[in-house]
Amino acid sequence: MFAAENGLKGDPRLKAISEAIRVVPHFPKRGIMFQDITTLLLNHKAFKDTVDIFVDRYRDMDISVVAGIEARGFMFGPSIALAIGAKFVPLRKPRKLPGEVISEDYVLEYGTDCLEMHVGAVKPGERAVVIDDIVATGGTLSAAIRLLETDTAEESKEKRARRELGLRLQSVAEHRSIYEVDRSAKLIDLRSRCIVLRHLSL
Numbered sequence: 001m002f003a004a005e006n007g008l009k010g011d012p013r014l015k016a017i018s019e020a021i022r023v024v025p026h027f028p029k030r031g032i033m034f035q036d037i038t039t040l041l042l043n044h045k046a047f048k049d050t051v052d053i054f055v056d057r058y059r060d061m062d063i064s065v066v067a068g069i070e071a072r073g074f075m076f077g078p079s080i081a082l083a084i085g086a087k088f089v090p091l092r093k094p095r096k097l098p099g100e101v102i103s104e105d106y107v108l109e110y111g112t113d114c115l116e117m118h119v120g121a122v123k124p125g126e127r128a129v130v131i132d133d134i135v136a137t138g139g140t141l142s143a144a145i146r147l148l149e150t151d152t153a154e155e156s157k158e159k160r161a162r163r164e165l166g167l168r169l170q171s172v173a174e175h176r177s178i179y180e181v182d183r184s185a186k187l188i189d190l191r192s193r194c195i196v197l198r199h200l201s202l
């Protein structure tokens with residue numbers, strides 16, 4: 001879907017990017033097919049192609065904020081921000097940011113967590129892209145969106161409605177299985193939304 005929507009159908013870069021991601025079964029616990037992007041980072045071409053695809057997609061779109069989710073969104077987000085002329089806003093795990101923060105709790109496949117952002121890092125009306133390495137349950141990405149929405153809460157209802165209509169979820173690798181079929185553990189192979197570098201344009 002991403003390939004077709006973005007004129008990348010048949011682009012050999014997408015296959016090479018998918019193949020550069022190592023899949024580690026049963027990490028960090030039984031049933032999880034862990035998508036390890038550290039092997040992609042070791043492959044200069046696949047790493048650069050990944051960043052370039054997002055840069056090409058988001059340059060000249062009046063985006064002033066790239067928000068990266070700790071920790072793996074920090075590995076791709078800053079390069080994309082610099083290349084498209086945006087600022088980089090880190091969305092961090094609790095108690096890491098020294099200034100005043102807003103927080104959002106969320107549930108993960110293997111526990112619960114929280115994301116924080118400095119108050120004032122994003123101004124009302126700014127256009128943002130959220131970068132992370134993967135969407136599994138979507139809990140982390142939803143928390144990131146809520147954080148950004150909180151900080152832009154002053155914007156008008158009309159503007160907000162327009163922005164919500166413009167939500168886009170994009171990826172460079174999709175339809176990979178991230179759960180092993182394991183009846184005894186009652187896990188289902190969702191063949192779902194395992195997405196490398198899924199991002200959201202607000």
Ligand SMILES: O=P(O)(O)OC[C@H]1O[C@H](OP(=O)(O)OP(=O)(O)O)[C@H](O)[C@@H]1O
Binds near residue numbers: 108133139
């Ligand atoms: O869609 P979800 O179910 O929310 O899962 C996806 C999130 O899980 C991973 O991060 P993790 O919280 O493991 O932290 P890390 O990047 O610090 O390893 C991953 O990098 C995403 O941020």
Ligand SMILES: Nc1ncnc2[nH]cnc12
Binds near residue numbers: 032035109134136
């Ligand atoms: N299957 C998975 N692989 C890598 N990171 C993840 N975060 C949540 N689920 C994951």
